[in-house]
Amino acid sequence: MTTTEHKHVPRHIGIVMDGNGRWAKARHRPRSFGHNAGRKAVREVVEGCLRQGVESLTLFAFSSENWLRPEDEVSALMDLFVRALDKEVDELHSNGVRLRFIGELDAFEEPLQKRMLVAMKRTASNDKLHMNIAVNYGGRWDIVQAARKAAIAVARGDLPVEAIDEAAFNRWTCLSELPPLDLFIRTGGDRRVSNFLLWQLAYAELYFTDTLWPDFNQVSLQHAIDDFARRERRFGRTGDQVAQA
Numbered sequence: 001m002t003t004t005e006h007k008h009v010p011r012h013i014g015i016v017m018d019g020n021g022r023w024a025k026a027r028h029r030p031r032s033f034g035h036n037a038g039r040k041a042v043r044e045v046v047e048g049c050l051r052q053g054v055e056s057l058t059l060f061a062f063s064s065e066n067w068l069r070p071e072d073e074v075s076a077l078m079d080l081f082v083r084a085l086d087k088e089v090d091e092l093h094s095n096g097v098r099l100r101f102i103g104e105l106d107a108f109e110e111p112l113q114k115r116m117l118v119a120m121k122r123t124a125s126n127d128k129l130h131m132n133i134a135v136n137y138g139g140r141w142d143i144v145q146a147a148r149k150a151a152i153a154v155a156r157g158d159l160p161v162e163a164i165d166e167a168a169f170n171r172w173t174c175l176s177e178l179p180p181l182d183l184f185i186r187t188g189g190d191r192r193v194s195n196f197l198l199w200q201l202a203y204a205e206l207y208f209t210d211t212l213w214p215d216f217n218q219v220s221l222q223h224a225i226d227d228f229a230r231r232e233r234r235f236g237r238t239g240d241q242v243a244q245a
């Protein structure tokens with residue numbers, strides 16, 4: 001693992017990639033055109049993270065609620081994911097990126113599920129950047145699936161209830177082996193979390209930008225990281241205590 005050399009570089013960044021539809025609308029093109037343009041921004045951010053030594057990057061590509069979108073948009077997004085997997089995995093692999101999908105993957109059609117599994121297996125031992133793509137994912141789902149695992153362990157007699165504390169619970173949540181989320185970025189102007197990484201957001205710094213996702217690039221990422229570097233992270237302590245530490 002490339003360790004983050006500079007303490008002001010976040011170890012783990014999570015991004016809600018919003019604004020593809022509006023970007024396309026402004027160009028009188030279908031929403032799928034915006035999603036497709038969003039791929040370039042994904043490449044930019046991956047490159048930026050590799051350069052800066054960010055260890056983990058988690059992208060919200062498809063929420064559990066996105067199935068409610070018009071059928072043609074959902075199907076265009078699925079096609080896009082398949083094409084992106086076919087085209088991008090080689091380069092991600094050669095750049096040392098470990099790819100992981102988080103969310104309820106069984107809801108996707110067999111060929112897409114298969115491609116995700118193949119990409120995860122193929123890149124599993126890479127450690128330059130841990131890239132996680134949240135698909136059919138919701139932060140509440142993650143907490144509920146962790147609670148279920150805890151309940152099963154208790155019901156089987158493998159775990160006393162008193163042993164369930166924050167650290168133990170954390171182990172059942174997605175991404176538990178990665179550093180906690182340091183920086184949450186949302187593009188597209190809205191200032192909400194939209195059910196992304198709820199458990200992992202506890203101490204993350206929040207950064208919102210009006211830039212629409214297809215326009216987000218390495219310079220935009222740098223602005224977000226610079227903003228993060230100016231924040232004082234106190235984790236419940238006083239400013240004086242942090243300064244002394």
Ligand code: FPP
Binds near residue numbers: 062
């Ligand atoms: C939200 O914008 C974006 C999505 C639901 C899809 C995100 C997908 C990509 C960026 C495609 C590339 C990703 C990968 C991992 C290959 P929106 O449609 O809600 O935008 P709007 O708010 O302007 O309507």
